[in-house]
Amino acid sequence: MRLITHNMLKCHVRNCDNPDKQFPLRFKGAELEQVEAERNDEFLVRMIPRLDWRALLVTAKELGIELPENIPEDPENDDAFLQALHTAILETHVKEGSMVCNGCNHEYKITKGIPNMLLAEHEI
16 A cells, blocks of 8 residues: 555544544554655646645654655755655555554554455444
8 A cells, every 4th residue: 555545544433532533544563665666746746735744744754754844835846855755655555564543543454555444334
């Protein structure tokens, strides 16, 4: 699972104790893999407004990935920023582990890079 996907996932447990803490999900026992991908600057620039930058920073720090604290004023012309963003959201894959909700501690397993976001009937 790429970090771009993680940046869009939140807990959907019906009785989550604290809905304000459903996003971002924190990683537990994450096994990372770097998978080279072709860089597409146009795609990266279009994605910036769709990303929750604060959540991405929290996750990146949690996983030991360096990203700038702020998005530059002119990101399309900042090669170092685009490369860091590309590496973080498109080349960093979580292969195994889980994501945990900070509100209710529900755990979503990640197996072979695929997050299981399905809930049991009593959680819906």
